[in-house]
Amino acid sequence: MTPSLVANGGVAACEAVAAPVTGRVAAVYSEVQSSRIDHALPLPSVLTKPFKVVDGPASSAAGNPDEIAKLFPNVFGQPSALLVPSDSDSALPQQKLKIGVVLSGGQAPGGHNVISGIFDYLQDRAKGSTLYGFRGGPAGIMKNKYVELNSEYIYPYRNQGGFDMICSGRDKIETPEQFKQAEETAVKLDLDGLVVIGGDDSNTNACLLAENFRGKNLKTRVIGCPKTIDGDLKCKEVPTSFGFDTACKIYAEMIGNVMIDARSTGKYYHFVRLMGRAASHITLECALQTHPNITIIGEEVAAKKQTLKNVTDYIVNIILKRADLGYNYGVILIPEGLIDFIPEVVQNLIAELNEILAHDVVDEGGLWKNKLTSQSLQLFDFLPEAIQEQLMLERDPHGNVQVAKIETEKMLIQMVETDLEKRRQEGSYNGQFKGQSHFFGYEGRCGLPTNFDSTYCYALGYGAGALLHSGKTGVISSVGNLAAPVEEWTVGGTALTSLMDVERRHGKFKPVIKKAMVELEGAPFKKFASLRNDWAINNRYISPGPIQFHGPASNALSHTLLLELGVQA
């Protein structure tokens, strides 16, 4: 049942940095893990034959092109690159390449396949090339900590979840000193190229590295790859970030299960908080997959300037309607970052609390509360006691209130409960309410990648190899036409500067790739908005079941992607 597999999976490369090197140990894989290793990955047909790169028109920026041009004098304005079939590969340099790869930020299913894709490209098209895996994220570049990847090393990680092949990290290459360290590594290893696998920040960083290397006349080219389960790094040319598909399907499996539980017992309201702090794409996708009774989308809350009381009222009203119909159960999805979308909380109450906590005495009697503005005081008094205490007691090293620590799902359960109790006493509610809280997060980041994420990542990596080989720098690997069969997927690179705008920080312009938020005018939200009233009252629950690698639904794309591509209505 659990065949052994001699693999380097036993001790991850990054562990070995701190841990004593115990050598490669025999790791035991589950039957499903083992079967995935040899899962054959189709490639877009353009990558299976000789190709050449065709450049599009010069690019601009997502905003403030003049400022972006100033920040990136060497790489700004680059055309998008598209791979097209060619008679021969003769246009590509006939040389061995030295390439580095790094994983940056939180895990997303499929990262190992990006690396496998780069490796296989080099094996197939630039024999004798070397691939270095920088350990533990960007810090590995700065400290020149790496492992040379070969086929035996990579093999057990193929189609596997996690980032443990070379591990990741959250360091950034920001200061002149850090850029200098990166240069030193590039020179020392004689790198022709570097692939940075990461989210919006990491890809911005990749572009700064590309700019810097070119400015210093180093040969090292830099290619980005779009990674984040949050789904908030995307644009026309990069239809989705990898990991989103797998993570949403794992969460949707769990949500579907608790829906059946809710319907079977008839007595629980399941409040499910879903990972994804900045944008609510995961919550929206899970809603489209499962049809919950209530879904809160942070971007809508922000756009409508809703208060916590508005959100609570919305939930309570649906619960009241359902109670009238005899339904004392339901499922409610909440994005992890909800609190961050509520202006009254973030901009007012939190700021005022931080101020008071820094300068005033917080007396037991509560006189300190007089220092709050009346709106904030009203909000504070509206919060459940446990949350009030959490806000006052748990503070970060700078003494600030920690919004991130608030368990929003539990807070909402308490607020809803209080409200319903009030209505019960007024005689307007006669139902039963029992809230059950859930947080689905970590279990989705490191799952076995779906067939889609496996294939998509492999193409992203293989394409990144092709872009480097073709001399490109400062572009993000872009695989498109995803609703078509894999053979017809397009492969190319998009100028990273074309995704950028500037933000003013500490009096200086900083380049940023803007996070792609849920668009209230976009097809996924509009579809959701057109159906939610029906879902609220009628029980249209769908249970997607566990991710399948064979048979039904094993190659399904996310609803978000299908709707954004216009192939689902």
Add this chain to the structure above:
Amino acid sequence: MTPSLVANGGVAACEAVAAPVTGRVAAVYSEVQSSRIDHALPLPSVLTKPFKVVDGPASSAAGNPDEIAKLFPNVFGQPSALLVPSDSDSALPQQKLKIGVVLSGGQAPGGHNVISGIFDYLQDRAKGSTLYGFRGGPAGIMKNKYVELNSEYIYPYRNQGGFDMICSGRDKIETPEQFKQAEETAVKLDLDGLVVIGGDDSNTNACLLAENFRGKNLKTRVIGCPKTIDGDLKCKEVPTSFGFDTACKIYAEMIGNVMIDARSTGKYYHFVRLMGRAASHITLECALQTHPNITIIGEEVAAKKQTLKNVTDYIVNIILKRADLGYNYGVILIPEGLIDFIPEVVQNLIAELNEILAHDVVDEGGLWKNKLTSQSLQLFDFLPEAIQEQLMLERDPHGNVQVAKIETEKMLIQMVETDLEKRRQEGSYNGQFKGQSHFFGYEGRCGLPTNFDSTYCYALGYGAGALLHSGKTGVISSVGNLAAPVEEWTVGGTALTSLMDVERRHGKFKPVIKKAMVELEGAPFKKFASLRNDWAINNRYISPGPIQFHGPASNALSHTLLLELGVQA
């Protein structure tokens, strides 16, 4: 992607009791759900041909046979029944049957298939028979609330999770008045038989009903079916309860994912609490499937009379050893019912607190604590503040401390953190500790049943039909030889009284089917115990991945079952 299916799944039968009857609505199923409906279920070959029932020797009881004999004068001592091939079915009565079925207690994946199995038996072998589904558990019997099940009604529930076809309930048929109500229903519906699908309590109840019906000379026979994800209803003839397989695989998928997360980030200790209050089978099975660094088994804690401090020390010692090796991460499994296994908590502290809270004033200054025995005071002071507050504040309607509400995983994180901090100050710990808590429970109770649970349940139900048809009563449907191909599975019935012992309650003997606890001398625990020291220090993580319905591992049995059957070493 999500084909519609006209089904009665839109409004569950039990909802309709309270909800206005909106008729059958079109329910939308996911692709995986749809594909499961028509999944072909193999039957043990003895059920596919003419059979007859062979009786074994007279049975006794698990304990106190004299008392059990007194409590069950009409059904005690019945032989076990085994179905064997026969030349013809002529021994079976050629009559139409009227059978009732009821789901009792918490959901377990596969319940719908037991019902499908009974239904199909009646269709195949006793054409024209009627199957009534009692709604909402035993209350449905007492109130004579039922739905007549036909093939259209049952169809969309085949191989689906949940209990929503007829829903379940936790009522018991206990008082003379309640037994009278059950009799009235049996007479009114002219029932030849009743199948009770439930756990240890419900099967005890099924036997009491069988005894009562026979004592009153009613023709209604009663058959039990072993249901519980907790896996604590089993014996030689009933190798496992249904639902255990699916629930453990769902939890193991999630545990495997957080393991990869732990290894990838290298900075979290994931404390995972797993459903299963009475016994730790789920935790043990998940450990065997995934190889966590630390696993707490409640039965071992109880047997060794461990204190909370012992448990904390055990965890801390492994964390210290791992820190020395450079591992500041890990995965720890904790059974939901841990607290109940710790004698000092349950027998002493809780009892003392209940006493004090009932009779004394709890003063702010803490003078009340002097009323605790010194051992309990020590334990109380050892508990994290949040847990102390929870114990003092949250009480049940009788004013008792609510042990069940304690989030054991969070409590342990706090206790470990405190201990490590102390050691850091003493200079004996230099690592990093970050605990992440998880509770996996509801998401496992209602998942799509695995191939094993689907097939096992179908055989249990089909077999229950055969037992009723053969005139049996007071037996539990027993399907055995489970490690062999399905065709070779054995089918029969085991006298429920043979599983019973008595407990003295309020001065009277009460019959009980003893919960099957984790046996410290049993094969599953011994295997775990022989490996855990290795797992603690080395990272032998296995990630089982999502449940598959086709291909690798799709027909795997649980480790617990394989070890108990002696087919895995």
